[in-house]
Structures are given as structure tokens and as C-alpha cells.
Amino acid sequence: MSDTGVQARRSAVYLLDMILGEESLMSELLAAGALDKLPPDDRARAQRLALDTLRGMERADRLLQKHLSKYPPLTVRNALRVGTVELCQGGAAHGVVNAMVELVASHKKLGHLKGLTNAVLRKIATEGPEAWVALRSPRLPKWLRGPLTEAWGPEAMAGIEAAHFAGAPLDLTAKKDPAALAEAVGGVVLPTGSVRVKEAGQVTAMPGFAEGDWWVQDAAAALPVKILAPQKGEAVLDLCAAPGGKTMQLAAAGAQVTAVDSSKPRMQRVRENLARVHLPAKVVVVDARRFEGQFDAILLDAPCSATGTIRRHPDLPHAKDGSEFAELIELQSEMIDHAWSLLNPGGRLVFCTCSLLPDEGEVQVDEALERHPDMSVDRSAVQVDGVDPAWISSEGGLRLRPDYWADRGGMDGFYIACLRKAG
Numbered sequence: 001m002s003d004t005g006v007q008a009r010r011s012a013v014y015l016l017d018m019i020l021g022e023e024s025l026m027s028e029l030l031a032a033g034a035l036d037k038l039p040p041d042d043r044a045r046a047q048r049l050a051l052d053t054l055r056g057m058e059r060a061d062r063l064l065q066k067h068l069s070k071y072p073p074l075t076v077r078n079a080l081r082v083g084t085v086e087l088c089q090g091g092a093a094h095g096v097v098n099a100m101v102e103l104v105a106s107h108k109k110l111g112h113l114k115g116l117t118n119a120v121l122r123k124i125a126t127e128g129p130e131a132w133v134a135l136r137s138p139r140l141p142k143w144l145r146g147p148l149t150e151a152w153g154p155e156a157m158a159g160i161e162a163a164h165f166a167g168a169p170l171d172l173t174a175k176k177d178p179a180a181l182a183e184a185v186g187g188v189v190l191p192t193g194s195v196r197v198k199e200a201g202q203v204t205a206m207p208g209f210a211e212g213d214w215w216v217q218d219a220a221a222a223l224p225v226k227i228l229a230p231q232k233g234e235a236v237l238d239l240c241a242a243p244g245g246k247t248m249q250l251a252a253a254g255a256q257v258t259a260v261d262s263s264k265p266r267m268q269r270v271r272e273n274l275a276r277v278h279l280p281a282k283v284v285v286v287d288a289r290r291f292e293g294q295f296d297a298i299l300l301d302a303p304c305s306a307t308g309t310i311r312r313h314p315d316l317p318h319a320k321d322g323s324e325f326a327e328l329i330e331l332q333s334e335m336i337d338h339a340w341s342l343l344n345p346g347g348r349l350v351f352c353t354c355s356l357l358p359d360e361g362e363v364q365v366d367e368a369l370e371r372h373p374d375m376s377v378d379r380s381a382v383q384v385d386g387v388d389p390a391w392i393s394s395e396g397g398l399r400l401r402p403d404y405w406a407d408r409g410g411m412d413g414f415y416i417a418c419l420r421k422a423g
């Protein structure tokens with residue numbers, strides 16, 4: 001990392017400018033090489049600063065508005081936000097203020113605002129940290145808060161927002177032995193069998209990564225494959241497979257996996273992931289709605305709003321406005337219908353989305369049941385180890401939310417249902 005940390009902070013501000021000003025997603029910016037020129041430490045720091053700032057932005061804005069008579073241009077506002085979040089989360093005042101002032105001073109058009117930056121951040125350094133802890137958990141924007149509050153109620157919404165603010169621990173899936181993995185990485189085995197690491201460092205440097213003993217996967221995201229319960233040697237279709245977390249689980253269980261995804265670059269990651277963990281799968285790049293074949297077991301991890309993953313991706317509510325969700329919901333129902341045509345009588349289809357919106361879960365299944373008289377929901381299938389029966393919804397699917405397991409560090413939001421075809 002560079003000595004003063006100015007470069008990492010400048011990149012964090014750039015990421016925020018793009019997310020908040022251009023509605024870019026962090027994943028798109030990283031894939032486009034936004035941080036490629038930084039040394040690895042600065043890259044990790046820039047990303048962490050941007051994510052922390054997005055999580056705490058409402059609190060930062062509340063503190064900053066007291067000291068600003070009018071909002072400065074977005075880049076300076078974002079520099080102030082980054083500085084405020086750092087200061088309020090224990091950053092050393094001198095270093096943070098100097099770095100942010102240097103960053104603004106060096107800006108071609110905004111250099112004249114260095115005095116403002118200095119004055120405001122000095123005030124925040126004095127009074128900010130105490131005021132910070134008294135502020136509420138940041139809220140989601142209205143377009144998302146409205147439907148989620150309607151679906152889960154105000155109390156759950158407060159829990160979900162607290163979970164978003166807290167961020168997410170690192171969860172791993174063991175290729176073989178969760179207890180041995182927990183010991184090796186200093187983690188704990190969760191009731192569902194995932195391994196949770198509280199203080200994660202660089203993932204690629206952790207024991208067993210190079211050997212392919214595990215992969216990163218949220219505890220909630222590991223449940224669809226456990227619910228599908230693939231058998232050794234069974235032919236399983238993994239529709240929408242990339243980047244391959246569930247493909248690896250299926251292959252580790254000994255299934256003969258056919259992994260399908262429409263994205264060529266994302267499928268390259270599936271190949272790389274499979275190679276690292278030394279597991280086989282047939283990889284096919286095609287639109288899931290055009291794939292042909294017959295299977296007894298199908299996993300459909302459909303593209304969705306990803307609103308269940310905001311703990312890890314706090315950029316999402318800022319970069320999106322929900323306008324593309326109707327198209328995704330339509331795509332999901334087309335995918336369910338096509339997957340159903342690929343399923344043998346007596347077979348099972350596990351449908352899942354990392355969404356908190358019932359339209360992408362419970363409602364999707366209710367409507368599929370109406371379209372397919374030979375479809376039923378297998379309630380017992382979702383009752384795998386560690387699942388609280390209270391998480392099972394009325395139609396028989398599993399509703400997972402970030403506010404569950406609050407004392408353990410939460411989980412991603414997910415919806416999972418096991419659909420049986422009449423024999």
C-alpha cells in the first residue's frame with residue numbers, strides 16, 4: 001500500500017462517483033479494470049473503503065449536512081463521505097484528513113475546495129465518532145424499502161437494514177470435511193454445514209485455497225444444493241451455473257453435472273473454479289431456455305434482482321432503481337417452464353433466487369403451480385440440517401433473510417423451493 005493511502009482513497013472516491021453518478025455496479029467497474037493499476041493492498045483497501053462508505057452513507061450524510069450550506073460537486077462530496085466513514089470507524093484523524101485534503105487539492109477542477117474539505121473533516125474528526133454511533137442503521141432507498149416492508153413488516157425491515165449495515169462474514173463450503181476446514185482456517189461450522197470465518201484476510205492466501213479444499217459461498221447460497229440432495233453418479237443439470245459455487249457442490253457430491261450459463265466470460269470462471277478444486281463438470285454456454293436434454297434432478301438458480309446480497313453488495317440499491325425487475329421476473333418464469341420440460345416424471349427441480357422480493361420467489365412458485373398441474377412443492381425437501389422450520393413459507397418453499405442468524409452474523413437473502421413432477 002502507498003504510504004499516505006491517497007491513491008487507495010482516490011480510487012474509492014472514483015468507484016463512488018461511478019456508482020452514485022453513473023449507476024455502475026461495483027462488479028462491472030472491477031471487471032472493467034477500475035483498480036487494475038493499483039498494487040494489491042491498495043486495491044483491497046480502495047474496495048473496502050468504497051463498500052464501507054456505501055454502507056454508512058446515510059450516517060455520513062447526516063453528519064456532513066450540519067457543516068455544509070450547499071452540497072459540493074459529487075467527487076468532493078464522496079471524498080467527504082469516505083473521510084467521514086473512516087474517521088467515525090476509528091481512522092486516525094491526522095492521516096485521514098491530510099489524505100482527503102491532498103486528494104481534493106490535486107483534482108484539476110476541484111482543487112479550490114481543499115479548504116472546505118479540511119475544515120469539514122476536522123470538525124467531523126472531533127464530534128463525528130460519538131454522533132455516529134447514535135444514528136440509526138442506514139435505510140434502503142424508498143423504491144426497495146417500500147416493497148420489502150410490505151412483504152416482511154417494519155420490524156423485519158429494521159433487522160434487514162441492520163444486517164446490511166453490519167456487512168457479511170466470509171463463508172466457505174468445504175469440498176470434503178467442514179470440521180477440518182474450520183480448524184484449518186480458524187472458523188466455526190454453522191448448523192447448515194458451511195464454515196464461517198469472522199476475521200478473514202486475503203482469501204487466496206488462506207490455508208487450503210491453492211489446494212482447492214474449499215470455495216467462498218454464503219451459507220444461504222449453499223442450501224439449494226443440499227435441498228436438491230444430488231446422489232453419487234446422478235445426472236444433474238445446473239441451469240444458470242456461473243460462477244459455479246453450486247456446480248462445485250454438485251460435483252463434490254459425486255453427481256455427473258452439466259453446467260449451463262449464457263455468459264461466456266462467466267463460464268470461463270466456472271472452468272477455472274472447477275480446475276482449482278479438481279472437480280469435473282460438463283460446461284455448456286447457451287441460453288438456458290434453449291438447452292435440450294432430460295434429467296431427474298435440475299437446479300435453477302435464476303438471474304434475479306440480487307436484493308438478498310446487499311450485505312455484500314451495498315452498491316446495488318444505489319446503482320439500481322428496480323426498473324429492470326419486471327423483465328427478470330418474466331425471464332424467471334420462462335426458465336421455470338423450460339426447466340420443467342427438461343425434467344423426467346418423478347424428478348425434482350430446485351428453483352432459487354438470491355432475492356428478497358416475493359415476486360421472485362413465493363409468487364413465482366404459486367404461479368408456476370397454476371401453470372403446471374403436474375407440479376407440487378416438496379415441503380419436506382427443504383428441511384435439511386440447520387434449517388429453522390419457521391423459515392418455511394406457506395407454499396412450502398424456504399424463505400431466508402439477512403436478519404436471520406443475527407447473533408451468528410446473518411445470512412444472504414434467498415428463496416428456495418423443491419418442485420416435484422408427478423411420476
Ligand SMILES: C[S@@+](CC[C@H](N)C(=O)[O-])C[C@H]1O[C@@H](n2cnc3c(N)ncnc32)[C@H](O)[C@@H]1O
Nearest residue numbers: 240241242243244245246261262263287288301
Ligand atoms: C444467480 S447467478 C448464478 C449463480 C451460480 N448458480 C452459482 O452458484 O455460482 C445467475 C446466472 O444466470 C446467468 N444467466 C442470465 N440469463 C441467462 C440465460 N438466459 N440463460 C442461461 N443463463 C443465464 C447469468 O450469466 C448468471 O451467471
